[in-house]
Amino acid sequence: MASTATESDQKKKPRPTYTPGPYSAKLTPEDHRELLLQLYLARYFDVRLIKEKKRGRLRGTLYSSHNQEAIIVGSLFGLKPEDWISPIHRDMPAFFMKDLRSGWRNPDRMGMTVQEVCAQVWGRATSPGRARDNWSHIGSKAKHIIHSTSMLAGTIPAACGVVYADRMNGGDAVCLTFNGEGSTAQGVFHEAINFAAVHKLPVVTVIENNQWAYGTPAELEYSLEDFARRADGYGIPGLIADGQNVFDVYDKISEAVEWARAGKGPSIVECKTFRAYGHGDHDDDRAAKYRPADEVEEGRSRDPIAVMKKLMVEFGTLKPDEAKEFMAEGKGASEVTNDDFPPQVVDYLSEGVEFAVNSPEPAAEEGGMWVFKEGH
Numbered sequence: 001m002a003s004t005a006t007e008s009d010q011k012k013k014p015r016p017t018y019t020p021g022p023y024s025a026k027l028t029p030e031d032h033r034e035l036l037l038q039l040y041l042a043r044y045f046d047v048r049l050i051k052e053k054k055r056g057r058l059r060g061t062l063y064s065s066h067n068q069e070a071i072i073v074g075s076l077f078g079l080k081p082e083d084w085i086s087p088i089h090r091d092m093p094a095f096f097m098k099d100l101r102s103g104w105r106n107p108d109r110m111g112m113t114v115q116e117v118c119a120q121v122w123g124r125a126t127s128p129g130r131a132r133d134n135w136s137h138i139g140s141k142a143k144h145i146i147h148s149t150s151m152l153a154g155t156i157p158a159a160c161g162v163v164y165a166d167r168m169n170g171g172d173a174v175c176l177t178f179n180g181e182g183s184t185a186q187g188v189f190h191e192a193i194n195f196a197a198v199h200k201l202p203v204v205t206v207i208e209n210n211q212w213a214y215g216t217p218a219e220l221e222y223s224l225e226d227f228a229r230r231a232d233g234y235g236i237p238g239l240i241a242d243g244q245n246v247f248d249v250y251d252k253i254s255e256a257v258e259w260a261r262a263g264k265g266p267s268i269v270e271c272k273t274f275r276a277y278g279h280g281d282h283d284d285d286r287a288a289k290y291r292p293a294d295e296v297e298e299g300r301s302r303d304p305i306a307v308m309k310k311l312m313v314e315f316g317t318l319k320p321d322e323a324k325e326f327m328a329e330g331k332g333a334s335e336v337t338n339d340d341f342p343p344q345v346v347d348y349l350s351e352g353v354e355f356a357v358n359s360p361e362p363a364a365e366e367g368g369m370w371v372f373k374e375g376h
């Protein structure tokens with residue numbers, strides 16, 4: 001491309017490729033650094049668990065959020081501690097990343113601990129569900145996290161009830177529900193959002209459009225390109241965010257959250273992304289057959305960590321040399337090592353992993369307990 005600017009001119013005037021929006025423009029350099037660390041943390045959770053499984057210390061299916069971390073991090077960052085969330089199988093880090101902004105080791109933080117979440121993944125007696133189920137089937141009323149169900153879109157009606165009650169009690173909490181684009185075809189998705197729209201409930205529905213629902217491509221799930229258009233049918237706003245860009249996610253979700261908190265009702269925010277691997281790790285080999293290799297390569301080409309580093313360098317909040325440190329971006333679990341992550345990220349998650357590995361399994365006689373009221 002022809003350009004009259006010399007190289008030194010360009011160095012003097014770095015041009016951001018992305019203009020911060022009304023909310024992200026107010027983020028401080030410290031916020032940028034925290035966001036980047038959180039992206040690393042979400043990624044490290046993913047690759048560490050895959051490594052743990054490969055070395056035989058972990059059993060059960062893993063549902064990777066690799067390449068989708070900017071959605072988790074960017075959407076949680078703008079919430080107040082008392083806001084509610086309902087993560088699903090793709091958002092496992094969200095359970096311990098909620099309210100991380102108030103201090104990773106803050107005992108009063110309104111999020112689950114990394115120990116609780118790891119114990120859940122390992123199916124140990126110390127997990128919130130005492131190993132009755134694994135992965136995302138957890139929640140915490142105290143920390144304002146709606147218990148995840150296996151029924152896709154099933155947490156949206158629960159979210160409606162939670163915020164309806166909160167409003168009646170004089171609260172102003174917002175609930176962020178996370179959903180894959182495939183789940184938007186569920187009947188309950190429509191019923192719940194219609195209810196939220198009619199009652200102007202503060203429910204923000206995040207659609208993580210990763211282009212696939214198990215083996216079904218997006219074009220066989222919905223006849224329009226933008227899943228945000230689902231909002232039109234309910235007369236509510238439908239926003240679209242670049243799901244690889246944490247700043248854009250933060251902006252669009254913050255706009256939706258402010259709208260909801262002001263009493264204007266629900267909205268949908270579609271975050272466009274790409275599912276980097278199989279539906280779960282049991283599907284990795286099959287997914288490589290049903291998805292064209294060039295589509296996968298293209299889908300993984302905008303790693304959210306790399307996108308954020310590039311923007312931070314352009315904004316002047318990360319030095320070019322610093323951007324070359326901790327090169328986790330673009331690497332799968334088998335290529336990446338602990339040296340590719342900031343030490344505080346490795347240390348923090350390792351505390352959770354070691355807690356889980358050293359926790360006991362529940363006693364066999366617990367198996368029949370708490371199904372019916374004990375003692376009857």
Ligand SMILES: Cc1ncc(C[n+]2csc(CCOP(=O)(O)OP(=O)(O)O)c2C)c(N)n1
Pocket residue numbers: 090150151152179180181182183184186208210212213214275279
């Ligand atoms: C009501 C319902 N139908 C089917 C399933 C089985 N199932 C679990 S995840 C999944 C695909 C979900 O795709 P999407 O909503 O796009 O989320 P993604 O996995 O891509 O993040 C399916 C079909 C389910 N859990 N609930």
Ligand SMILES: [Mg+2]
Pocket residue numbers: 180181182208209210211212213214
């Ligand atoms: Mg999907």
